[in-house]
Amino acid sequence: MSAIEVENLHKTYKLGKVEVPVLRGVSLDIASGEWLAILGASGSGKSTLLHLMGGLDRPDAKSGGRIAYDGRALGDLSANDRNQFRRDHVGFVFQFYHLVPELTVLENTLLGAMIRLGRLGYLREAGKLRDSARELLGKAGLSHRLGHKPAQLSGGERQRVAIARALINDPPVLLADEPTGNLDQKTGAELLDVFETMRGKTERTIVMVTHDPKVAQRADRVVEMADGLIRQTTPGGSVGV
Amino acid sequence: MEYSRPVFQSLLTRRYLTSKVMPLLASAAVMLSVAMELITWSVMGGFLEQLIQSGRTLMGDVEIARPQRGFGDYEKLIEMLEADEWIEAATPTIDAYGLVKLNDTPQQLTTTCRIKGIDPESFNRVTGYFDTLYWKPIDTPMPRDKDREDPRLDPAKREMFETTQRLGQELFGYDVGAQSDRDQAVLGIEVFSKRGLRSEAGFVTDDWVFLPGKDVTLNVLPIDMSGGFLEPVARKLQIGNEFSSNIYEIDSQTIYVPLDELQQMLKMDRAEIVETGGPIEFIYDNAGNPIGRMLPEVVGVTPARVTSVLVRGVGDHIPLRDLQERVKEIYTRFESQSEHAPPVDALDVLTWQDRNATLIGAIKKETALVLFIFGIISLTSVFLVLAIFWSMISERTKDIGILRALGASGPGVAWLWVRYGLAIGVVGSILGGILAYIVITNINAIHDWMGATLGIMIWDPQVYYFARIPEDFNLTKALIIVAAGIVSCGLGALIPAWRAARMDPVKALRFE
Numbered sequence: 001m002s003a004i005e006v007e008n009l010h011k012t013y014k015l016g017k018v019e020v021p022v023l024r025g026v027s028l029d030i031a032s033g034e035w036l037a038i039l040g041a042s043g044s045g046k047s048t049l050l051h052l053m054g055g056l057d058r059p060d061a062k063s064g065g066r067i068a069y070d071g072r073a074l075g076d077l078s079a080n081d082r083n084q085f086r087r088d089h090v091g092f093v094f095q096f097y098h099l100v101p102e103l104t105v106l107e108n109t110l111l112g113a114m115i116r117l118g119r120l121g122y123l124r125e126a127g128k129l130r131d132s133a134r135e136l137l138g139k140a141g142l143s144h145r146l147g148h149k150p151a152q153l154s155g156g157e158r159q160r161v162a163i164a165r166a167l168i169n170d171p172p173v174l175l176a177d178e179p180t181g182n183l184d185q186k187t188g189a190e191l192l193d194v195f196e197t198m199r200g201k202t203e204r205t206i207v208m209v210t211h212d213p214k215v216a217q218r219a220d221r222v223v224e225m226a227d228g229l230i231r232q233t234t235p236g237g238s239v240g241v
Numbered sequence: 242m243e244y245s246r247p248v249f250q251s252l253l254t255r256r257y258l259t260s261k262v263m264p265l266l267a268s269a270a271v272m273l274s275v276a277m278e279l280i281t282w283s284v285m286g287g288f289l290e291q292l293i294q295s296g297r298t299l300m301g302d303v304e305i306a307r308p309q310r311g312f313g314d315y316e317k318l319i320e321m322l323e324a325d326e327w328i329e330a331a332t333p334t335i336d337a338y339g340l341v342k343l344n345d346t347p348q349q350l351t352t353t354c355r356i357k358g359i360d361p362e363s364f365n366r367v368t369g370y371f372d373t374l375y376w377k378p379i380d381t382p383m384p385r386d387k388d389r390e391d392p393r394l395d396p397a398k399r400e401m402f403e404t405t406q407r408l409g410q411e412l413f414g415y416d417v418g419a420q421s422d423r424d425q426a427v428l429g430i431e432v433f434s435k436r437g438l439r440s441e442a443g444f445v446t447d448d449w450v451f452l453p454g455k456d457v458t459l460n461v462l463p464i465d466m467s468g469g470f471l472e473p474v475a476r477k478l479q480i481g482n483e484f485s486s487n488i489y490e491i492d493s494q495t496i497y498v499p500l501d502e503l504q505q506m507l508k509m510d511r512a513e514i515v516e517t518g519g520p521i522e523f524i525y526d527n528a529g530n531p532i533g534r535m536l537p538e539v540v541g542v543t544p545a546r547v548t549s550v551l552v553r554g555v556g557d558h559i560p561l562r563d564l565q566e567r568v569k570e571i572y573t574r575f576e577s578q579s580e581h582a583p584p585v586d587a588l589d590v591l592t593w594q595d596r597n598a599t600l601i602g603a604i605k606k607e608t609a610l611v612l613f614i615f616g617i618i619s620l621t622s623v624f625l626v627l628a629i630f631w632s633m634i635s636e637r638t639k640d641i642g643i644l645r646a647l648g649a650s651g652p653g654v655a656w657l658w659v660r661y662g663l664a665i666g667v668v669g670s671i672l673g674g675i676l677a678y679i680v681i682t683n684i685n686a687i688h689d690w691m692g693a694t695l696g697i698m699i700w701d702p703q704v705y706y707f708a709r710i711p712e713d714f715n716l717t718k719a720l721i722i723v724a725a726g727i728v729s730c731g732l733g734a735l736i737p738a739w740r741a742a743r744m745d746p747v748k749a750l751r752f753e
């Protein structure tokens with residue numbers, strides 16, 4: 001459960017001497033427990049925004065704007081605190097699944113917990129964590145796939161593992177970057193069902209980025225992004241297809 | 242702190258290790274270099290150890306030496322030395338150079354040699370001399386002598402070898418030719434080179450020239466008290482036995498003879514000093530006929546002299562330097578009580594290792610050099626790990642991005658790679674240690690096999706005196722080398738790990 005404020009966010013990449021402004025003053029208010037879709041064409045800066053929100057990257061040093069979770073500004077955190085913040089607060093889902101190929105489905109799911117808890121903490125709670133990983137994977141329809149390697153799974157299955165992995169630490173915020181971008185329509189729709197299920201009673205805040213209006217429709221609210229700015233806000237389900 | 246929370250690191254390390262060929266190759270490289278280092282160190286170290294042990298059996302621990310002129314009253318010195326609690330035994334010896342001629346052979350072989358006068362009983366207590374005697378009955382064959390062809394094993398020759406053994410131990414005994422007892426000499430086994438006479442198993446055959454029982458003629462040049470040469474002296478002795486110390490330099494040049502015999506030859510025995518130059522006085526009988534000459538008046542006695550006293554310390558644990566100091570102290574005390582002893586600075590008090598510093602030093606240097614060369618070769622394994630990790634990290638850029646996105650810190654990711662390097666080091670080094678253990682403990686079998694199937698004999702017992710390659714696997718050395726192997730792998734992983742830690746997580750995630 002977390003309310004997110006994004007204020008006048010600027011991000012500029014430097015390509016040699018050329019400055020490429022990608023975010024040019026993005027402002028967003030996301031309510032706690034809201035499922036927000038950010039709709040935008042490829043290259044409009046959606047991923048960049050998501051990385052900034054997850055504390056993986058920082059806005060421009062000069063008047064780059066502000067991101068705050070429940071009033072706590074990310075910019076004030078040290079590098080270590082940002083790592084910790086990611087561990088405890090945020091789950092990431094990526095377009096290309098990004099599973100570790102050597103690890104099984106169950107191990108991939110548990111990776112976030114291992115990183116969060118460290119050896120002793122993890123070993124102490126290993127049993128409980130395995131149970132919740134199994135439960136998550138069960139909800140994602142993967143109960144019979146626990147020992148498989150990612151290479152043995154279909155794209156949709158892989159992405160469901162990625163969702164389970166993002167949720168193992170039960171983070172208040174889930175950031176999903178084109179989660180259906182690599183899936184066919186039917187599989188994508190099934191995946192969004194999983195999202196719905198996984199949203200759970202905990203009122204998780206979900207920020208989902210997509211270029212597909214149909215996918216965006218599933219969210220509570222949709223904002224459109226173009227040229228590094230939020231252009232338009234519409235309630236979910238009312239975006240023209 | 243992520244460093245102490247390596248759970249995801251250990252899981253990934255295990256999986257990375259078992260799922261790629263590269264780390265297996267790296268482990269194999271580490272294994273080979275660790276094994277190579279350890280085998281070299283063990284064999285060379287074992288060789289040096291044997292050499293030092295052989296050295297101790299040659300001159301004990303410490304030698305008090307005054308070459309050529311020697312010193313008297315040594316019996317008193319030995320008494321004082323043996324009274325000391327640190328000293329096990331002491332023995333007088335004389336070292337001289339001379340010529341030795343082998344009689345009774347058509348070739349009349351002659352060679353220069355070091356002649357050493359010894360008192361066999363005390364010499365044995367200091368040096369273990371009896372054990373070096375070669376011609377004696379033995380029960381177990383030499384390791385390579387599978388067909389028991391060594392003549393010393395032959396029951397029919399047992400009695401003969403018991404005789405030669407006794408002759409060697411007493412340096413005195415019955416001579417068949419002269420039909421009487423006489424002094425015996427014991428020759429180093431290589432004095433009249435036996436290289437061609439050794440079997441492949443390393444023993445000496447007794448059929449061609451069996452030296453015991455033959456005569457040798459020794460020629461020495463005595464010198465007088467002022468250092469001038471006197472008339473050369475020749476003496477015939479029977480060869481009672483031969484000895485083998487395992488050091489070629491010694492075995493090819495040394496001849497043992499009884500101490501008193503050599504003292505006489507070198508005019509180092511007890512002598513009376515007489516007043517010369519006075520008028521000759523005759524002794525007359527009752528009838529007034531001269532029946533003899535008055536002996537000149539004895540004005541003093543020069544005691545018998547030796548050129549050195551060898552000392553052996555009690556047990557094995559007294560440091561040589563301390564023993565050397567103790568011997569110096571005792572000598573100083575002795576010198577103040579004896580009128581015939583030169584001051585302590587006029588002679589040398591040296592340890593065996595000092596005396597043979599060049600030989601030991603050479604082997605030590607050789608060992609160090611070989612280790613150094615192999616150390617450099619082992620550096621390759623560091624670079625191998627470095628190169629493999631560099632490419633693996635490029636290959637796994639995505640994984641790093643994921644781990645960072647899941648909240649792992651830069652150092653946490655670095656530790657993953659260092660750990661991985663260490664794991665390769667542990668696997669490779671321990672396997673290397675095991676391989677080295679197997680090779681070292683079977684090195685002679687392996688060597689024999691190489692000789693039999695490939696015709697390669699690196700360690701030829703016809704040339705070397707240790708019939709076997711040392712097989713001592715030293716645990717301390719093993720631990721040092723294995724630890725060094727692990728550390729170098731960790732070092733090899735360090736730079737790539739640092740690179741991984743500094744990698745921008747966003748770039749890693751965008752990496753295609």
Ligand SMILES: Nc1ncnc2c1ncn2[C@@H]1O[C@H](COP(=O)(O)OP(=O)(O)O)[C@@H](O)[C@H]1O
Pocket residue numbers: 013014015020022040041042043044045046047048049
């Ligand atoms: N590291 C970078 N350096 C330079 N340009 C970048 C970098 N990362 C992204 N960009 C550019 O920023 C723009 C937005 O990228 P991105 O946020 O990935 O858009 P989206 O996710 O909406 O497709 C793109 O034009 C992309 O080329």
Ligand SMILES: [Mg+2]
Pocket residue numbers: 046047048177178
């Ligand atoms: Mg994108």
